[in-house]
Amino acid sequence: MTDQRTGTVLVVDDDPTNRLLLRRGLEREGLQVETAVDGVEALDRLAAPGIDLVLLDLLMPRLDGHEVLARMRADARLRHVPVIVVSGADDTAEAVRCIELGAEDFLPKPFDPVLLRARIGASLSRKWLRDVEQDYLQQVGLVLRAAGEVEAGTFEPTTLDAVAGRDDALGGLARTFQTMAREVRARERRLEQQVGALRIEIDQARTARQVAEITETDYFADLQRKAASLRGGGHIRTEGP
Amino acid sequence: MSRIVSIHSFRGGTGKSNTTANVAAILAAQGRRVGVVDTDILSPGIHVLFGLDQDAVGNSLNTYLWGQCTMPEAAYEVTPPGVGGGGRVWLVPSSVAPQDIARVMHDGYDVGRLGDGFRALVDALDLDVLILDTHPGLNEETLLAIAMSDALAIVLRPDHQDYEGTQVTVTVARKLAVPTMVLVVNKTPAVFDEDEVRERVEKAYECRVATVVPHSDELMALSSAGLFAVGFPDHPVTDRYRALAADLMS
Numbered sequence: 001m002t003d004q005r006t007g008t009v010l011v012v013d014d015d016p017t018n019r020l021l022l023r024r025g026l027e028r029e030g031l032q033v034e035t036a037v038d039g040v041e042a043l044d045r046l047a048a049p050g051i052d053l054v055l056l057d058l059l060m061p062r063l064d065g066h067e068v069l070a071r072m073r074a075d076a077r078l079r080h081v082p083v084i085v086v087s088g089a090d091d092t093a094e095a096v097r098c099i100e101l102g103a104e105d106f107l108p109k110p111f112d113p114v115l116l117r118a119r120i121g122a123s124l125s126r127k128w129l130r131d132v133e134q135d136y137l138q139q140v141g142l143v144l145r146a147a148g149e150v151e152a153g154t155f156e157p158t159t160l161d162a163v164a165g166r167d168d169a170l171g172g173l174a175r176t177f178q179t180m181a182r183e184v185r186a187r188e189r190r191l192e193q194q195v196g197a198l199r200i201e202i203d204q205a206r207t208a209r210q211v212a213e214i215t216e217t218d219y220f221a222d223l224q225r226k227a228a229s230l231r232g233g234g235h236i237r238t239e240g241p
Numbered sequence: 242m243s244r245i246v247s248i249h250s251f252r253g254g255t256g257k258s259n260t261t262a263n264v265a266a267i268l269a270a271q272g273r274r275v276g277v278v279d280t281d282i283l284s285p286g287i288h289v290l291f292g293l294d295q296d297a298v299g300n301s302l303n304t305y306l307w308g309q310c311t312m313p314e315a316a317y318e319v320t321p322p323g324v325g326g327g328g329r330v331w332l333v334p335s336s337v338a339p340q341d342i343a344r345v346m347h348d349g350y351d352v353g354r355l356g357d358g359f360r361a362l363v364d365a366l367d368l369d370v371l372i373l374d375t376h377p378g379l380n381e382e383t384l385l386a387i388a389m390s391d392a393l394a395i396v397l398r399p400d401h402q403d404y405e406g407t408q409v410t411v412t413v414a415r416k417l418a419v420p421t422m423v424l425v426v427n428k429t430p431a432v433f434d435e436d437e438v439r440e441r442v443e444k445a446y447e448c449r450v451a452t453v454v455p456h457s458d459e460l461m462a463l464s465s466a467g468l469f470a471v472g473f474p475d476h477p478v479t480d481r482y483r484a485l486a487a488d489l490m491s
Contacts, residue, residue: 193433197430198438200442202405203405214413219384223384224416230356231388231420
């Protein structure tokens with residue numbers, strides 16, 4: 001996610017002069033700029049992430065701007081990338097058509113640099129807010145999923161590390177959740193360990209055999225007889241082996 | 242009236258000698274005259290806990306058993322520093338010399354002499370209590386020690402390898418009608434619930450647990466420096482040994 005009002009703009013125009021002018025202007029504003037010479041190249045570039053805004057010409061060879069708009073709208077991953085159409089066609093009907101196809105704004109050529117700057121700034125701000133919201137919702141989803149995993153006994157605290165790194169309330173919630181889950185897990189392990197170690201199962205038959213081997217001897221019988229006297233403090237010698 | 246107390250465990254490694262030494266030190270600190278005999282002739286070790294240098298030892302339990310001295314002549318005073326009020330500790334060590342241990346294994350000895358020696362020691366040193374640190378298992382000298390004892394503490398760890406042997410010892414000791422018999426659950430992992438441990442062990446053996454001693458790395462490190470009960474008289478673990486000592490004397 002980029003910062004508010006900065007980002008990478010894809011300039012799509014078959015006219016090299018227009019591409020150059022736009023690139024220079026946008027770079028002066030502190031934006032990253034990539035370019036595409038037509039719709040096909042634009043969609044190729046958009047297939048990979050990283051583009052925050054598209055400045056789109058309409059009349060281009062191979063694939064025109066309308067088709068690019070239509071395909072972006074049909075693609076769930078691209079639907080929310082803002083597009084500003086920069087076109088030589090200066091009529092309201094064209095502007096309406098482009099906006100209906102999903103364009104965020106329409107700017108006739110030759111464009112007014114001040115107006116373009118303002119519209120790019122506004123688009124990027126909206127994109128940024130939306131990214132923040134999407135990110136938040138996605139991380140809320142992680143916490144909700146974690147709650148289900150805790151119930152199912154499959155929760156792994158590290159899956160919330162990304163959310164726990166946030167410095168807001170959601171991050172605090174995730175950290176508390178991780179701590180509690182770890183404590184519960186540790187308590188369960190201690191209990192399992194204790195229950196296992198304290199399951200005192202004695203083989204009575206084997207024990208009885210061992211006892212018999214010791215006690216069914218003359219030596220032991222003699223000791224048994226003399227034990228009381230021995231404890232009484234008498235100097236009574238027991239019989240040696 | 243003097244008492245004879247045996248501290249035993251069916252298996253080695255339970256901390257039996259450590260328990261013996263700490264109980265002896267506590268009883269001495271209470272002003273008692275305490276004798277300790279290392280009857281673990283095949284693997285002696287308690288002298289280390291009392292800081293007795295075996296190189297300086299002439300007579301030992303071995304030389305007594307071979308008729309070369311009396312048992313009191315094999316006793317060395319090992320009263321820990323700081324023990325006052327008339328309390329003293331004497332130790333009859335077993336020899337650590339390999340040839341002596343080999344001779345015991347090869348030739349054996351007259352177990353009957355042990356009993357006489359214990360009595361002679363009690364009389365000569367005017368002991369309040371004689372503590373016998375026994376050899377693991379239940380050989381003849383251990384059976385004799387138990388038969389002569391007024392009280393027996395059986396040390397076990399909360400571990401499966403100790404459970405069955407403890408049952409054998411408890412059963413045999415009952416047949417010898419030892420007046421006081423208690424269990425010491427030693428080296429208990431700190432995460433265990435002590436009351437739970439006590440309850441389960443008492444139920445399994447139908448025998449009272451005198452104390453549950455926790456195990457921790459900290460305790461091991463502190464113990465290696467010497468007698469724990471002497472170095473750390475206010476530590477909760479020393480209280481456990483104190484409770485055991487009181488039990489064995491009651």
